[in-house]
Structure formats: C-alpha cells, structure tokens
Amino acid sequence: xxxxxxxxxxxxxxxxxxxxxxxxxxxVAAVLMGLGALLGMAAAVRVLAGGPVxxxxxxxxxxxxxxxxxxxxxxxxxxxxxxxxxxxxxxxxIGYWDDHQENARRLRLVLGLLAAFLALLVVSTHALPxxxxxxxxxxxxxxxxxxxxxxxxxxxxxxxxxxxxxTGTLALFGAFAILASVSGHWAFSxxxxxxxxxxxxxxxxxxxxxxxxxxxxxxxxxxxxxxxxAAAPSHVSSVMSGVLIKMGILGLVRLLxxxxxxxxxxxxxxxxxGALSGILGxxxxxxxxxxxxxxxxxxxxxxxxxxxxxxxxxxxxxxGHPVIQVxxxxxxxxxxxxxxxxxxxxxxxxxxxxxxxxxxxxEQMGGLGQRxxxxxxxxxxxxxxxxxLPPLNGxxxxxxLYVGSFRALGFYPWPWSxxxxxxxxxxxxxxxxxxxxxxxxxxxxxxRTRAAEAAHxxxxxxxxxxxILATSCAVIGLAPxxxxxxxxxxxxxxxxxxxxxxxxxxxSLPSLSILAFLLLGSxxxxxxxxxxxxxxxxxxxxxxxxxxxxxxxxxxxxxxADGLVGGMRWLLxxxxxxxxxxGTFPSTQAYGSHVPDPVLERIAxxxxxxxxxGAAFLRFFQGGQVHxxxxxxxxxxLALLLWMVA
Amino acid sequence: xxPDFLIAxxxxxxxxxxxxxxxxKAIQIVVVQGVLLGLIPLAxxxxxxxxxxxxxxxxxxxxxxxIPFLLRRAIREVHIQREVDxxxxxxxxxxxCALGTGLSLILAHMLPLKAGTPVVLLVPAALATxxxxxxxxxxxxxxxxxxxxxxxxxxxxxxxxxxxxxEMPLLVxxxxxxxxxxxxxxMGIVINHIRNAFDSTDTRHLAELKD
Numbered sequence: 113x114x115x116x117x118x119x120x121x122x123x124x125x126x127x128x129x130x131x132x133x134x135x136x137x138x139x140v141a142a143v144l145m146g147l148g149a150l151l152g153m154a155a156a157v158r159v160l161a162g163g164p165v166x167x168x169x170x171x172x173x174x175x176x177x178x179x180x181x182x183x184x185x186x187x188x189x190x191x192x193x194x195x196x197x198x199x200x201x202x203x204x205x206i207g208y209w210d211d212h213q214e215n216a217r218r219l220r221l222v223l224g225l226l227a228a229f230l231a232l233l234v235v236s237t238h239a240l241p242x243x244x245x246x247x248x249x250x251x252x253x254x255x256x257x258x259x260x261x262x263x264x265x266x267x268x269x270x271x272x273x274x275x276x277x278x279t280g281t282l283a284l285f286g287a288f289a290i291l292a293s294v295s296g297h298w299a300f301s302x303x304x305x306x307x308x309x310x311x312x313x314x315x316x317x318x319x320x321x322x323x324x325x326x327x328x329x330x331x332x333x334x335x336x337x338x339x340x341x342a343a344a345p346s347h348v349s350s351v352m353s354g355v356l357i358k359m360g361i362l363g364l365v366r367l368l369x370x371x372x373x374x375x376x377x378x379x380x381x382x383x384x385x386g387a388l389s390g391i392l393g394x395x396x397x398x399x400x401x402x403x404x405x406x407x408x409x410x411x412x413x414x415x416x417x418x419x420x421x422x423x424x425x426x427x428x429x430x431x432g433h434p435v436i437q438v439x440x441x442x443x444x445x446x447x448x449x450x451x452x453x454x455x456x457x458x459x460x461x462x463x464x465x466x467x468x469x470x471x472x473x474x475e476q477m478g479g480l481g482q483r484x485x486x487x488x489x490x491x492x493x494x495x496x497x498x499x500x501l502p503p504l505n506g507x508x509x510x511x512x513l514y515v516g517s518f519r520a521l522g523f524y525p526w527p528w529s530x531x532x533x534x535x536x537x538x539x540x541x542x543x544x545x546x547x548x549x550x551x552x553x554x555x556x557x558x559x560r561t562r563a564a565e566a567a568h569x570x571x572x573x574x575x576x577x578x579x580i581l582a583t584s585c586a587v588i589g590l591a592p593x594x595x596x597x598x599x600x601x602x603x604x605x606x607x608x609x610x611x612x613x614x615x616x617x618x619x620s621l622p623s624l625s626i627l628a629f630l631l632l633g634s635x636x637x638x639x640x641x642x643x644x645x646x647x648x649x650x651x652x653x654x655x656x657x658x659x660x661x662x663x664x665x666x667x668x669x670x671x672x673a674d675g676l677v678g679g680m681r682w683l684l685x686x687x688x689x690x691x692x693x694x695g696t697f698p699s700t701q702a703y704g705s706h707v708p709d710p711v712l713e714r715i716a717x718x719x720x721x722x723x724x725x726g727a728a729f730l731r732f733f734q735g736g737q738v739h740x741x742x743x744x745x746x747x748x749x750l751a752l753l754l755w756m757v758a
Numbered sequence: 759x760x761p762d763f764l765i766a767x768x769x770x771x772x773x774x775x776x777x778x779x780x781x782x783k784a785i786q787i788v789v790v791q792g793v794l795l796g797l798i799p800l801a802x803x804x805x806x807x808x809x810x811x812x813x814x815x816x817x818x819x820x821x822x823x824x825i826p827f828l829l830r831r832a833i834r835e836v837h838i839q840r841e842v843d844x845x846x847x848x849x850x851x852x853x854x855c856a857l858g859t860g861l862s863l864i865l866a867h868m869l870p871l872k873a874g875t876p877v878v879l880l881v882p883a884a885l886a887t888x889x890x891x892x893x894x895x896x897x898x899x900x901x902x903x904x905x906x907x908x909x910x911x912x913x914x915x916x917x918x919x920x921x922x923x924x925e926m927p928l929l930v931x932x933x934x935x936x937x938x939x940x941x942x943x944x945m946g947i948v949i950n951h952i953r954n955a956f957d958s959t960d961t962r963h964l965a966e967l968k969d
Contacts, residue, residue: 738904739845739895739896739897739899742892742895742896743896745892746892746895746896749892753865754865756869757865757868757869
C-alpha cells in the first residue's frame with residue numbers, strides 16, 4: 113500500500129513543476145508520471161501475482177469504516193491501465209501539446225490530478241473516498257476536455273459531459289444510501305444473501321446501472337461520449353476512453369462482488385444492454401467522418417462487449433455454473449485491460465495524424481502510410497487488436513467469451529447465450545469493415561489534400577508511448593497464459609465462495625499462442641513469397657486503366673461505408689444533402705452526409721429544448737437586481753417565521 | 759445601566775438609520791449601534807466571564823474602529839456621493855421599520871423559546887434589527903449602504919446570540935465577527951470593481967450582468 117500511495121503522490125504532483133518552469137515542463141511531468149506508473153504497477157502486479165491484499169484503515173470514529181483503501185485483486189487489475197495510460201499520455205504530450213499550445217500548463221497539471229483521482233477511486237472500498245475519487249475524476253476530466261475552451265464546439269461538449277456526470281453521481285448517492293441502510297456502514301462489504309431479490313436490491317441495481325452506465329457510455333446513456341472524445345486533445349481522449357469510462361465498469365464489477373446471489377435477470381439485463389451498445393456502437397461508428405468520433409463510437413461498442421461478458425458471468429454465478437462464471441468475468445475483465453491498451457494506442461496514433469494534418473476529417477486524409485510509416489503501423493496494430501483478430505490481445509478476451517457462450521449452450525435448457533454469440537459475431541464483422549474504412553481512408557490511397565501530401569512522421573516522444581502500448585497488446589495476444597493466473601485471482605474475488613476452475617483448464621491458452629506464432633510465421637512467409645521481385649520505388653494505386661486519375665476519384669470514407677450504412681438506413685437514419693446530378697453537362701455539385709447521434713440529437717436535444725421553452729417564465733425571477741434577490745430571502749424568512757409560529 | 763435601556767437605544771438607532779439620508783450619518787449610526795451592542799453583555803452582568811470580556815473587546819474593536827475605518831476609506835477612495843439614494847422614500851421606510859418592529863414584538867411572544875429568558879426586550883429587538891437590516895439591504899441602491907445593511911443584519915444575529923451568551927462558545931462569536939469582517943472586505947473589493955466597470959457604485963448596474 114505504501115508503494116501505491118507513493119505512486120499516487122508522484123502522479124499527483126507531476127504537472128506541478130511545469131507550472132513554474134520556463135521549459136522542460138512536459139519532460140518533468142512525463143518523468144514523474146512514468147515513475148509513478150512504475151511504482152503503482154509494481155504494487156498492483158505484486159497483488160495480482162498472489163501477494164497479500166494491502167489495506168489502509170483509518171480509525172473508525174469519523175467514517176465508521178474498516179478498510180478505507182484496499183488494493184485487492186479487482187483494484188490491482190484496474191490500476192494497471194489507470195497508471196499506464198496517463199503515463200503514456202504524459203510522454204506523448206511532450207511533443208503533442210508543448211508549451212506553445214494553449215493551456216498546456218493547465219493540461220499537464222490536471223492530467224496529473226486526473227490520474228491521482230483515478231488511482232484513489234480504484235482502491236476505494238468505502239463510499240466516501242469512492243465518491244471523492246469519482247467527483248475529482250469527473251471535474252478533472254471536464255477541465256481536460258475544456259483545454260481549447262475558446263471553441264464553442266468544445267464548450268458544448270464540456271458542458272454536456274458535466275451535466276451527464278453529475279446526473280450519474282446523483283444516482284450513485286442513492287445507490288450508496290441503499291447500501292448503507294442495508295449494511296449499516298459506508299464501507300463496501302458483501303451483502304446478505306437474498307438481498308438482491310428484494311425491491312431494495314432491485315433499486316440498487318438500477319441506480320448503479322444508471323450511474324455507472326452513464327460513465328461507461330452504455331448505449332442509451334452514451335450521449336456525452338462521442339463529442340467529448342472528439343473535442344479533447346488526443347492524449348486526453350486516450351486516457352478518457354482507455355481509463356475513465358472503465359471506471360463505470362469498475363463500479364459494476366464492485367456491485368457484482370457484493371452480491372453473493374444475483375438474480376438471473378440482472379445478468380440478462382447486462383447482456384441485452386451489452387448487445388445493444390456493441391451493435392449500435394459499431395453501426396454508428398461506420399457512419400462517422402470524424403476520426404476521433406469514429407473511435408469514440410468504438411469505445412461504446414467495446415463497453416458493450418465488456419457488458420456481454422459481465423452478463424455472461426453473472427448468469428453463470430446466479431445459476432451456479434462456475435465454468436460460465438469464470439469465462440464470462442475473465443473475458444470482461446481482460447477486455448477492460450485490452451480495450452484500454454488498444455484504444456489508447458488508436459487515439460494516440462489518430463492524434464499524431466491530427467497533429468500532422470490539422471483536421472479530424474477522414475475525407476481530407478489519405479496516403480499517409482508512406483509519409484508516416486510508424487504511426488501507420490501503430491494504427492494498424494490497434495485496428496487489428498480492436499477487431500479481435502489473432503494474434504493480438506483483443507482476440508484473447510473475445511475468445512473467452514466465445515468459449516463461455518458455446519459452453520453455456522450445453523448447460524441450459526434454452527440457448528440464451530446465442531445472444532452473446534450473435535452480438536459478438538455482428539460486432540466483429542462490422543468492426544472489421546469500419547477499421548478497413550478508417551485505415552484505408554487515412555493511410556492508403558493517395559493524399560486528398562495538400563496538407564496530407566506534406567504530412568510528416570510524428571516526433572519520437574509521440575512514437576514511444578505508441579510503441580509501449582502496441583508491445584503490451586502483442587504480449588497479451590501472444591502469451592495469454594502469463595496473465596491467466598492473475599485473472600483467476602480477480603475472478604475469484606468476484607465469485608461466490610466455491611472454488612472456481614482455473615482459466616487455463618477452460619480455454620487451452622498455450623495452443624492459442626502456438627497457433628498465433630504459426631499464423632505469424634506463415635503470414636511472414638506469404639509476404640516474402642508474394643513480394644514483387646523488383647519494387648523500383650513507390651507506384652500509384654492501380655487506376656483500372658483510366659487515364660489521369662486524380663485523388664478525388666478514389667473511394668472516400670463515406671463511399672466505402674455507404675453499402676453498409678445504406679443497408680442499415682432503418683437503424684442509423686443518415687441525413688444527406690445535395691449530390692443530385694441532372695442534365696448532360698451538370699454544374700458543380702456539393703454532397704454532404706451526416707449520421708446524427710440517436711440519443712443526443714434525436715431525443716435529448718428536442719426534449720431539453722421544450723423544457724427550456726416551458727421554463728422560460730422562471731427567468732422573470734432573475735431580475736438581475738441584488739435587492740430583488742435579497743427581497744426573496746427576506747420574504748422566505750418571514751414566511752418561515754410565520755409558519756413556525758402559526 | 760440596565761440592558762433594556764441599551765436595547766431601547768438600539769431600537770431607536772434602527773429608526774434613525776432608516777430615516778437618514780446621508781451615507782456618512784448611516785455609518786455613524788451603525789458604529790453607535792455596534793458599540794451599544796458590544797456593551798450589552800457587560801450591562802447584563804456577564805463581565806465576570808473572561809471569554810465574554812474577550813468577545814466584548816473584539817466586538818468593540820471590530821465594530822467601533824475597524825469597520826468604520828474601512829468604510830470611510832472606501833468613501834474617500836471611490837468618491838461616493840453623500841446621498842443614500844433609496845428605492846423607497848424615507849417616510850415609507852420609517853413606517854415599514856415601525857411595522858417590522860411591531861411585528862417582532864408580537865412574534866417574539868409567540869416563539870417557542872426557552873423559559874426564563876434573561877432580558878424581556880432581547881428577542882423582539884433582535885428580530886426588529888434583523889428586519890431593519892434587510893430593509894436597508896433591499897431598499898438602498900448604493901453598494902456602500904448595502905454593506906451597512908449587512909452590518910445591521912449581523913447586529914441582529916449578535917443580539918440573538920446573546921440569548922445563549924452564557925453557554926455560547928467563544929468560537930461561534932468569533933466566527934460571526936470573522937464572517938462579517940470578510941463580508942465587509944469583499945464588499946469593499948466589489949465596490950471598487952463596480953466602480954471600475956461602470957464608473958459608479960450604483961448596484962443597479964449589476965442588472966446588466968444577468969443572462
């Protein structure tokens with residue numbers, strides 16, 4: 113625990129020297145953050161490797177608590193990305209957001225704060241520090257999103273985020289109040305059996321699902337997520353998408369760890385929500401033109417996959433099938449780590465594209481693979497992992513879920529796990545299409561704009577963190593048996609009292625990694641074999657025999673995805689304008705298309721507009737006069753006095 | 759000197775404050791009121807307790823010297839006009855003040871208070887002073903007279919606090935004084951800022967800040 117607290121102090125103060133230094137602020141922050149990350153991850157790895165659970169207890173008088181902060185296996189697993197991603201972001205920030213960029217000092221300071229609050233949140237096993245970490249994290253993230261606070265788009269994203277996060281916290285207040293009324297104290301503890309079936313238990317579940325789901329970006333509650341991720345600086349987006357939204361999952365995992373006997377419908381609800389977020393997330397990602405919005409919708413999709421796993425595990429727990437429980441929870445928890453690794457990697461590589469081009473619009477990129485080879489390789493690795501293709505890490509966690517669902521088919525009279533299987537299959541296929549579109553539009557073909565033509569590779573300080581993340585993805589993908597014992601420990605602390613079967617027995621991990629190496633080897637051989645004999649310099653893409661093809665004739669990102677987006681017109685409701693060609697010699701035409709967010713733009717915006725109009729009469733009371741406000745106070749006081757006397 | 763006499767003087771100072779048309783005069787009255795209130799614990803025969811002596815001393819220094827010093831400096835620096843400039847005329851203000859005082863006398867009898875209150879006039883005077891403070895706050899335009907209103911309001915709270923003076927921890931009273939001091943300080947800054955922004959210390963201009 114001492115190591116962990118020291119790590120927290122390091123990340124907390126990481127941005128502080130930069131406030132006073134004239135130069136080297138970014139470097140100092142990166143060093144401090146990196147040191148903190150090494151210490152914190154060392155503490156976490158020790159617990160995951162079977163070391164003792166560390167507890168920090170305060171005297172019971174003020175908080176009535178035992179075990180205020182606990183570095184248990186759940187906390188240890190979540191603290192790995194919590195330390196790794198901000199450290200990568202800090203290194204990346206040296207080159208990406210140097211002192212000449214606006215609010216650079218504030219950004220570094222608040223990034224350290226965010227990391228420290230996240231670290232606090234992860235180890236809190238008491239309602240008070242948990243909420244402290246939760247709110248601190250939310251406010252720090254708000255300040256980070258607002259880095260470019262002169263842009264109206266950024267302001268709007270920031271305020272939507274602030275409103276959403278506070279609504280979520282309100283639900284959490286309710287949840288913790290129920291928890292305290294059941295257990296009699298504010299410390300987290302296992303709840304009595306049969307509690308989950310009561311109406312209080314149901315209320316607790318829905319409050320937690322709302323509060324934590326809002327943070328995690330589960331599909332109907334994701335409205336803050338796309339615009340926030342697009343508006344923030346890219347390394348901040350990588351921390352938000354990689355770590356911050358996982359705190360919602362952490363909350364749900366904590367909830368599940370308190371309940372010894374969750375009802376079947378809890379698992380079913382989680383599963384259905386997971387399928388919904390997963391499929392809709394990737395479907396809406398297909399329609400995006402903004403690279404970072406596209407990645408943000410993929411975060412929603414991956415939260416869906418994690419929820420599918422949690423649902424699978426919960427059903428296994430409630431029906432007493434430890435095999436399903438282990439595979440479901442292990443898949444979900446590993447996907448938490450995996451997603452933070454590859455989504456962090458994707459946001460960082462997208463950031464260096466944005467850095468080089470100054471735009472996030474996919475239609476203005478192209479041909480960057482030759483100009484930015486390392487960034488291109490990093491983005492490809494991230495895409496590979498997020499699509500769940502072997503031999504990278506995304507495959508391993510989805511493999512657990514597939515194995516679990518197939519096993520569940522044999523255990524139960526009716527095949528509910530088909531939901532998981534179908535959803536995973538649809539998600540996988542659509543994700544592949546979406547990343548083919550993104551990678552193709554950004555890195556393949558020929559440059560569509562002059563800025564893309566003049567693009568240059570990112571500096572080394574931005575490539576190193578991408579390298580760290582890509583290597584981690586590869587290690588988990590190639591040697592999953594290394595992390596299986598750690599996952600067993602986490603799942604064990606989530607499970608009921610019975611001893612659970614180890615993961616390595618259930619999922620044949622060594623053969624997976626042997627297969628992975630075989631695949632890699634044969635791919636390399638194939639590449640050697642098919643490589644053109646005499647390359648003779650870069651050649652243009654084959655233009656089907658047309659003469660003088662220009663960059664505007666290639667597939668654009670929208671046209672690539674149009675087949676799928678058009679096929680899902682009933683679901684996505686895309687809007688398009690222009691593009692009608694008439695006559696023999698048509699004049700210049702413009703065409704635009706847009707896939708609006710279903711919740712934010714179709715539900716929340718109109719509803720709140722009506723509410724605002726309806727509440728306009730309340731402005732009458734805001735006269736702007738101090739005297740008037742004081743008069744309100746006086747009248748209220750008088751009324752209260754008279755009411756008390758009467 | 760009986761405490762009731764001092765309290766009666768306090769009530770009279772309330773009326774004088776409401777009726778005065780000069781800022782300087784209003785400050786003088788508040789100072790006198792503060793000193794009167796500071797002396798009441800002594801008149802109640804509580805001078806034997808050391809901590810109450812401290813409270814008296816602090817009240818006298820803060821209300822009799824520090825606050826008027828700050829206010830007069832504000833007048834000098836900001837060149838405030840001498841007119842009080844009320845929303846409500848002086849006659850109407852006087853009548854409202856009288857109404858409030860009468861209401862306080864009636865209400866004080868109906869309040870569920872602990873039996874054996876030491877001084878008969880204490881509760882009604884506290885309520886009346888509170889009411890006067892609010893009246894000044896609501897009906898006077900200048901930022902400086904607003905400060906005066908806050909001071910009178912605090913005097914009312916102080917009077918109420920005297921009810922508990924024997925059990926009252928020193929902490930509470932120090933808290934009140936500190937709060938007041940900070941309030942005056944902040945208002946002083948606000949006054950300067952209003953003047954810099956609008957070239958006058960008329961709080962009506964603050965209405966431009968609303969949505």
